[in-house]
Amino acid sequence: xxxxTEIEDAIISTLKxxxxxxxxxxxxxxxxxxxxxxxxIRLFSGQLPCVLVVYKEGTFDYFLAGGEYKxxxxxxxxxxxxxxxxxxxxxxxxxxxQMLDDLRVALTGNACGLSIHPLSAxxxxxxxxTKMFSAYSMEFLTRVF
Numbered sequence: 001x002x003x004x005t006e007i008e009d010a011i012i013s014t015l016k017x018x019x020x021x022x023x024x025x026x027x028x029x030x031x032x033x034x035x036x037x038x039x040x041i042r043l044f045s046g047q048l049p050c051v052l053v054v055y056k057e058g059t060f061d062y063f064l065a066g067g068e069y070k071x072x073x074x075x076x077x078x079x080x081x082x083x084x085x086x087x088x089x090x091x092x093x094x095x096x097x098q099m100l101d102d103l104r105v106a107l108t109g110n111a112c113g114l115s116i117h118p119l120s121a122x123x124x125x126x127x128x129x130t131k132m133f134s135a136y137s138m139e140f141l142t143r144v145f
Contacts, residue, residue, distance in 0.1 A: 001070065001144050002114055004055045010112035011053050011074060011119075011140075018106035023094045026050035030077065038128045041079050041135055049080040049094055051103065056139060069145045074119075077127065078103060079135040089134035096134040100124060103138055117143035 008029055015027045026044065030052035044050070056073040078099035082088035090096050109118045119140040127135040 002116060004058075004072070007072065007112070007114065007116065007142065007144070008053055008055055008074065010114050011076070011107065014110060014112040015051055015053070015103075015106055018102065020051055020099065020102050020106060024049050024051050024099075026052070029053050037135070038130075038133075041077075041128065042133070045081060045133075049078070049096075049099060051099070052077040052079070069143050072142050072144060073122070074140050074142075075137050076103060076107075076140065077135055077137045079133075081133045084132075087129075087131075087134075089132055090129060096136045100136055100138060107140055111142075117145075 012027060012029060021027060026047040027050065031054060053074060053076050056075040058070050058072045060068060060070050062068050078096050080089045080094060080096050080099060082092050082095065088095065104121050107119045108121050111118045119142050121138055122141050123139045125137045127137055
């Protein structure tokens with residue numbers, strides 16, 4: 001069974017090899033310190049647009065034949081800002097809406113070079129939307145045997 005770090009690194013590597021690498025200033029792992037997501041993201045505002053990957057949770061299940069597999073969820077945060085305001089951080093050419101589309105294309109059905117069940121997008125969540133700043137997360141599910 002692969003480690004969390006191995007799968008997270010494979011996702012990051014896949015995203016760096018996608019079209020997102022042509023416009024994102026940062027594609028990396030992340031952790032949020034404390035409860036204020038908006039403030040934490042603003043700390044690296046000079047690195048926007050960016051894509052940030054983190055392991056969210058895992059659950060174990062067992063086969064009738066005695067085997068085991070783990071369902072793993074990864075949360076991927078896309079962040080953008082645009083000084084024009086009026087929702088441009090979401091709607092512009094390199095806004096979070098386009099980033100979500102590119103993220104889904106890059107990862108859905110992709111095993112990222114590993115022997116895992118291909119990733120499936122399961123949910124999108126609006127995290128922060130202000131006049132000039134936008135962040136959404138998309139969760140992906142895989143199964144590891």
